[in-house]
C-alpha cells in the first residue's frame with residue numbers, strides 16, 4: 001500500500017520528521033561562525049552536502065525555527081560575517097557535537113560548552129574544531145532564503161578557501177579511508193548512522209563501462225520471480241552477453257552438469273534450478289558465471 005501526501009496537508013513538525021526519515025542519512029556540517037563582535041558559535045547542521053569542486057561548493061541550511069519562526073544564531077552570524085568553518089563529524093565527536101546543538105542563548109560559546117578545541121583559521125576569522133578529522137575554511141558566496149515561515153530553509157552557499165586534514169585518516173593514495181575517518185550521519189529523531197565498518201559495501205562501477213541494461217536481458221531472466229532487482233542490476237551492468245564458448249564452459253562445470261542432466265527434459269524446471277544457482281553466484285559476485293548459467297538452453301546440451 002502507498003500513502004500519498006500533499007506537503008501542505010501535514011503539520012510542519014510532522015512533515016519535517018517524515019522528510020528527515022526519508023532523506024537519510026545526511027552528513028553533518030559542524031559549523032563554526034563568529035558574530036560582528038568576534039563571539040564564536042558552533043552548531044551542527046545535517047541539511048548539508050557538497051555540490052561541486054570547481055569552484056568548491058558546500059551548502060548547509062540553518063533553517064528558521066519551526067517553534068517560533070526565529071532564525072538560528074549561525075544564520076545571524078553569517079549575515080554579519082559571511083565566513084564559516086565546516087568541520088566534519090566522526091564517531092569520536094558525536095556526544096559533544098550533540099551537546100553543541102543545544103539552544104544556548106546568543107553569545108554563549110559552544111566551543112566551551114561542548115569542550116572542543118578552538119583553533120585559529122588561516123583565511124577566515126571563525127575558529128576550526130581541532131578534533132574534527134577534516135576542517136573546511138569557507139567564504140559564504142550566497143544565502144538563499146526559501147521562505148519566511150517556520151521551517152523555511154536558509155541555504156548557505158560556501159566556497160572552500162582552505163582545507164585541513166588529519167593525515168591519520170588518509171589511505172595510501174591520500175584519500176579519506178572510510179574506516180579511518182569514521183564519519184557519522186544523521187537519520188531521523190535520535191538516530192544516527194556509522195559510515196564505516198559493516199555498514200560499508202562495494203558496488204563495482206568502472207567509469208568507462210557501459211552496461212547492456214536490464215531491458216536487454218531475455219524475458220525469462222527479466223521476469224524471473226527468483227532474481228531480485230539487485231541481481232538484475234548486476235546482470236544489466238555487464239558490458240556484453242556471454243559468448244557461446246563461455247556458456248558451454250560454465251555448462252561443463254560439475255555443479256551445472258548435474259542440474260542439466262537431472263532436468264534437461266523440462267525447460268521450465270531447468271530454468272528454475274539454474275536461476276537458483278545463478279542467484280547463489282550473483283550473491284557472491286560471480287556475475288559472469290551466473291550470466292552464463294542463466295543463458296543455458298537445454299536444446300544446446302542434448303546428448
Ligand SMILES: Cc1cc2nc3c(=O)[nH]c(=O)nc-3n(C[C@H](O)[C@H](O)[C@H](O)COP(=O)(O)O)c2cc1C
Nearest residue numbers: 043044045046047061062063072073074101102103
Ligand atoms: C546532528 C544534528 C543536525 C542538525 N541539523 C540541523 C539542520 O540541518 N538545520 C537546522 O536548522 N538545525 C539543525 N539542527 C539543530 C541545530 O543544531 C540547533 O538548532 C542549534 O541550536 C542551532 O544553533 P545556533 O542557534 O547557535 O545556530 C541539528 C542538530 C543536530 C544535533
